[in-house]
Amino acid sequence: MKRITNTLKATVAVFALGTGMAVAEDVEVLHWWTSGGEAAALNVLKQDLEAQGIGWQDMPVAGGGGEQAMTVLRARVTAGDAPTAVQALGFDILDWGAQGALANLNDLAAQEGWDEVVPEALQAFAKYDGKWISAPVNVHSTNWVWANKAVLDANGIAIPTNWDEFVSAVETLAAAGVTPIAHGGQAWQDATVFDAVAMGAGGPDFYKAAFIDLDEAALGSDTMKEAFDRMAFIRAHVDENFSGRDWNLATAMVINGEAGFQMMGDWAKGEFLNAGKVPGEDFLCFRFPGTQDQVTFNADQFMMFDQGGSVSAEQAALASAILSPSFQIAFNKVKGSVPARTDVAGDELDACGQQGMADLASAASSGNLFGSMAHGHAAPASVKNAIYDVVTAHFNGEYDSETAVAELVDAVSIAK
Numbered sequence: 001m002k003r004i005t006n007t008l009k010a011t012v013a014v015f016a017l018g019t020g021m022a023v024a025e026d027v028e029v030l031h032w033w034t035s036g037g038e039a040a041a042l043n044v045l046k047q048d049l050e051a052q053g054i055g056w057q058d059m060p061v062a063g064g065g066g067e068q069a070m071t072v073l074r075a076r077v078t079a080g081d082a083p084t085a086v087q088a089l090g091f092d093i094l095d096w097g098a099q100g101a102l103a104n105l106n107d108l109a110a111q112e113g114w115d116e117v118v119p120e121a122l123q124a125f126a127k128y129d130g131k132w133i134s135a136p137v138n139v140h141s142t143n144w145v146w147a148n149k150a151v152l153d154a155n156g157i158a159i160p161t162n163w164d165e166f167v168s169a170v171e172t173l174a175a176a177g178v179t180p181i182a183h184g185g186q187a188w189q190d191a192t193v194f195d196a197v198a199m200g201a202g203g204p205d206f207y208k209a210a211f212i213d214l215d216e217a218a219l220g221s222d223t224m225k226e227a228f229d230r231m232a233f234i235r236a237h238v239d240e241n242f243s244g245r246d247w248n249l250a251t252a253m254v255i256n257g258e259a260g261f262q263m264m265g266d267w268a269k270g271e272f273l274n275a276g277k278v279p280g281e282d283f284l285c286f287r288f289p290g291t292q293d294q295v296t297f298n299a300d301q302f303m304m305f306d307q308g309g310s311v312s313a314e315q316a317a318l319a320s321a322i323l324s325p326s327f328q329i330a331f332n333k334v335k336g337s338v339p340a341r342t343d344v345a346g347d348e349l350d351a352c353g354q355q356g357m358a359d360l361a362s363a364a365s366s367g368n369l370f371g372s373m374a375h376g377h378a379a380p381a382s383v384k385n386a387i388y389d390v391v392t393a394h395f396n397g398e399y400d401s402e403t404a405v406a407e408l409v410d411a412v413s414i415a416k
């Protein structure tokens, strides 16, 4: 069947060449959306393109946060075989832009008015040197907690609003024999938790100074030590099999009532929805205690690799589909994120999605919207990876908090 399709395509292509007509090629899309919820969201995009007659060649690279995907991408580009479109985050996009590897989407962006509808915070990572180089799909944020409502109710636990209340909720669950915190011990997951914990311990000025400005005094401060102490408390309240666990399996522990809480970005909501769970009834979403007024965001985007010339028709169709208001709603409803456009209404989103949109708008207007360190929106990959190493070594008990602070200062100063 595939052979027949290829032969047909080749025939159409020859005909098209003869007549000077453009023909739709497949798009090859490299991404790391491999969990149940992520795959369901990806399907929305696939179907959108297929409806336009554009075939989809899937190139999934498992691994939350996309580190493995970025490694595969580098190998492909080095081999002169870049995929058509690639999921990417923040500073990685700017890095490929600086290398001149990405197609210029300015014509399409101008035609569709992206400048007017994509929030500034996203444009900062979607444009390089005045050129649009990627198509923003969504806005996720990392400072969320996901909870099993029945487990909390059964233990008389209300949503904690500050660190002390969180500590007592965790201790109540531990005393009841329930795993308080579902976690997967992978560097990017440890760092995702650290985003929220550091913000909660030091507030927005501290978060910005440490992770965005890479200020040595903030990195080496007592507040940073407090953040590491809080990480140690969290480490003491995960189950013994946490090491190496994938994030979606940790989410499943909350879904199944094996654990009370998971600290994770709002892609976790995609797993709850995919399991047929309802926000407010089966599960609760709330900002990490003490970070209610802040948002640490990351935005998935698709970079279009320059295939030797101008943007191809398929790349333009993909980018245009991604930015279309109807797709933005349909996709983000399933993915757990919120739209990357400011002009779409959120009333079709569930309660967590609506809160996500409202939080994003209010954090942006009060100056409390910051790029996620863990997801490549605070500092370039070299610095991010240096922070990952220290956070993970501390989480796994290799460093006490004081040593972790000293290591962090050193690691960042070497990496930046």
Ligand code: BGC
Residues within 6 Å of the ligand: 032, 033, 038, 063, 064, 065, 066, 089, 140, 267, 298, 299, 300, 375
């Ligand atoms: C991406 C999400 C993805 C998550 C887990 C994040 O970096 O932005 O889209 O669901 O990683 O894989």
